[in-house]
Amino acid sequence: MSQKKYSVVIVGFGGMGHYHSTLIKKNDSLEVTGVYDVKQERLDYGKELGYQTYSDLAAVLADSAVDVVLIATPNDVHKEIAIAALEAGKHVICEKPVTLSSEDFIEIEEVAKKTKQVFMTHQNRRWDEDFLIVKEMYDQQLIGDIFQIESRVHGANGIPGDWRHEAAHGGGMLLDWGVHLLDQMLYMVDSKISSVSAQLSFILGDEVDDGFVSTLQFENGVTAIVEVGTTNYISLPRWYVKGTEGTALIEDWSMNGKIVKRNHEAEKVEPKPIQAGVGLTKTMAPPSEEATVVESLPKPQQNAQSFYDNFASVIEGEAEAIVKNAEVLRNLRLIEAVFEAARTNTTITDFDY
């Protein structure tokens, strides 16, 4: 637990900025003291909630009582705010996607190193229960060696809001949900990626992608399919995972799901053919009840600290960052490879170094 409560000013007090303020209230290491937004109505709302408000970013950065700047603006302005805050001697939490390119992120990293301030990206979905369940199955080999992981989020509401429709603001679903799902995959599978292929979808006619499907091939043999859709009136399950000993399914955010494993105790019986369409099949006949065992999803290991506590511990030199800058950079390179694979309709290699 951190020694002091660090004072935080939220820059960009929209949907996510406000959400941070509610989460930080439940936390002992950080305290939101102020907000800044380019929109007067959001400043007024901040004031109503009892926060100090600032007339511009320079005023936030000039305030010596502020320890941490938390950036929750649209994606295209993360970089300039982050660099200005670091140079003013503030620690920085930045929303995802941290920047629109890996080169931009390297610039931020260099300033963070030079100014010796802590910079962390809010890859909060490393704390999601559904993800931690899959990570637990992967780490503990609960369905044997996992060799295929399918991770999907499907909605039917299109691209939300205003700036998410525009390329100039870093809109589109790959930079929105994609950045989370790809980060989870990289955090879980401890192996380099040898190749990536992908398609982006533009069903809604926006200039940015309204979804995508990507296939990552890891050097250790794992294949990952990562998909985001906003035009799915029927959703596929959140996770479908195959291992050498069984298959796991997580349906939804309520953790409905199960593991079905091979029953080693059962006598091996030849499957009986079933009618399938106009043909017969033994290959696709479901396994007999005795041949499998059904288990509930495991209770996952939690991360050692919450995101905010970890951030404070990193400032105090007491813990390593759970979201490391090198991992964030690797994820940006992967996102660039996904864009490139889709644009050129080719398989991209040699980007994961």
Ligand code: NAD
């Ligand atoms: P939003 O549009 O609701 O809020 C953005 C706010 O930033 C607006 O109030 C806008 O007026 C303000 N703003 C714009 N430019 C600014 C500037 N230069 N300086 C100060 N304020 C400025 O958007 P949102 O959904 O809250 O998304 C904000 C960020 O949070 C994005 O980077 C997004 O990807 C991220 N986000 C993360 C998660 C997560 O789970 N980690 C979830 C949602 C959004």
